[in-house]
Amino acid sequence: MTIFGLDSSQVLRLAAAVAVDADADPGIDEATAAEIFARASWTSIAEPGDSIAGALVSSLGAVQALTSLVDTWPIDRVVAALADAGADSIAARDLALAFDRWRPRLVSSAVITAFRQAARVSARLIRPTDAIWPRGVDDLGVHAPIALWVRGIDAALCSLGSSIALVGARAATGYGEHMAMEFGAGLSDRGVSVVSGAAYGIDGMVHRAALASGGLTVAFLAGGVDRFYPSGHDALLGRIATVGAVVSELPCGSPPTKWRFLQRNRLIAASSVATIVVEAGHRSGSLNTAAHAAAVGRPLGAVPGPVTSPSSAGCHRLIREFDAACVTSVDEILELASGLAGAVPHAELDLGLQAESDRRSPEQVRVIDALSVRAARTTTDIARRAGLATSATEGVLGLLALDGIAVEGEAGWKKAKG
Template identity: 75%
Template sequence: MTTFGLETAQISRLASAVVSRHDAVLDDAGAAEIFARASWTGIAEPGDGVAGVLVSHIGAPRALTALIEGWKPDRLGAVLIEAGGDSVSSRDLSLALDRWRPRLVSNAAISALRQAALVSSRLLLPDDPLWPQGFADLGVHAPLALWLRGVNDAVGSLGTSIALVGARAATGYGEHMAMEFGAGLSDRRICVVSGAAYGIDGMVHRAALASGGLTVAFLAGGVDRFYPSGHDALLQRISTVGAVMSELPCGSPPTKWRFLQRNRLIAASSRATVVIEAGHRSGSLNTAAHASSVGRPLGAVPGPVTSPSSAGCHRLIREFDATCVTTVDEVVELAGGLLGDSPTELDLPYAGEGDRLPPEQLRVLDALSVRAARTSIDIARRAGIATTTAEGVLGMLQLDGLATENDSGWRKTK
């Protein structure tokens, strides 16, 4: 007997190794659901709205079967409408199929599941009691599944958690405030959420751990390859007493685009988001924008008016109605919903190379290497877009001097 062209018994073994609930009785349908969800985390890039509509209305197994069997956009659209799903244009379905098919490799899902089992990672599905309820506010852009390393108590506490984020290039003042807030919230038995980056994020996690509190780190790559590498020991500790989570399968590298998408999970999973320290174009402002877009209270810590490292926080307070917070009590008050019912949506940039590029150009740039030449087909697969789209974007990047082509393929120029 086969499922998705593979032996059903093999799929059952792979799924059983990563099932989230150890008391769950896994039948063939349950195993197919786990395998399909695991596959979709590698086929579609984080936040893919078309994949979200498809999976939520016709189910992950049927959606994967449609992809394997090469259904045409019209057939897929008809099935989607019949299932009561939102109408998706034939053009959008066609583009989606073109960007998914290069990643339709059965060995990829099998390898991810095997690697997950090796590092004791579990796959959390949306129907699991531990699934963060805040993700519902992301709509069709919610994660299709979550890869998890950690304890259930930490995941279960996300509903009453607070996200603390900030710049990588933190000052002594910023690190002090991160320790104060991380430890203070932990003392009040409030889970602290962040992104495990250098600077503010790392200090927040360390403070929570030192206080014996719960902390959750969301990664922009697979949970089997902790990033940044300098925080390997920290993330190992978090995965032991807290939780490390990602919507990407094991083996997935972090990219700029995935960091941007990861930030929406930090914001949506928490009751409120506080930016502790941020420059004028800090990446943490992107998390603030996500928090605003899903209606979460937003706070910012003021700093010296002469400090460029606090310019982003001052901008949030001045231009985007963020609440000024200076103590742990004020942070807790913020999470109580006292900010108001209609927070201002933010449209702030992500700091770093390529921050002003359109999403598709940013993803293609992420897929390029300075040293190794890559074909347009390989670049499309890495970027999660159609090959024809990748070729067009590569031409634009070449005109902008960001990419160059030779007989071997394409390279990033810097």
């Protein structure tokens, strides 16, 4: 018997190795194995935040959604299946474009490799039905993760429901690092877990402070949990994976890219009950996290800094233009988190800050990420890496060539130097 064209015994072994309760009960039934394998496959096939994939999986279930792709269902059949499931309709054209961009990544060997690598580093796959699933991410709707790959302890994942996200610039000042340390340690001392992105600067200081205080901390990554990034935080992330949790919606082996960092930020914001920007320049990537927090109705705070410091310009902007609360102490952070839990989402903040932080379209960002300065890559390879249809990739490459960003040669496309 086969599952998705693979031997069922192989699927059972792979799924059992990464199941949440694998240690307690190594045996799982065929239906559970198919569900785990399907959700794991979708983390490889669709880029983070893909709304069509999210809608398809939530409506048809991960297994039937993957079956429709593996068995190359006609789009009319997919539309009919969605209607039978009572789901909101998805335009046939949008489905066709989605299937075109997913098919280049429909490679069973890549999924099997991700499973084996996950088992090697003791990573697990958690699903929305699992008890340790962070319920806050469900507020992302069709942009919510289909599954999450994790390394760490259950207590850290369970603490996300009452956690605080502390984020900030990589190029942090001494003042910013001091405040990050104070807040990370102070919240940990109060029994509150802290969430961040493990980057250099503010993020790293937040995690270190929480660990030093014996608190729980969770790091969300933009690549696979088997390849810690940045490499300079390898020891830090190894420690977090032991006494906290390292989480990603990308399968093992996946490299971090600019697009994936931007999408990772939505998980940091949604999984926590409030987001605090500790230090950020006018165009800091931390403002993207703030935008996601506002979009899902999470309380948003910003730490003021010296008015002469460019490193705090982003925080001041959040306070002045977007009604972020000015926070200067742990008590004020906790007051913000408890007092504004019913905040109304502000879509305009999301749009404004995203436009400021990155003026290129998502498709252009993803194609640029997929290009190499040294190695020429074919359009098909770039499309697979970017998670786009080949036809769409060709159009984006043409635009990037006009801008002098992409260069075509006999062997393929490269990213222009400089």
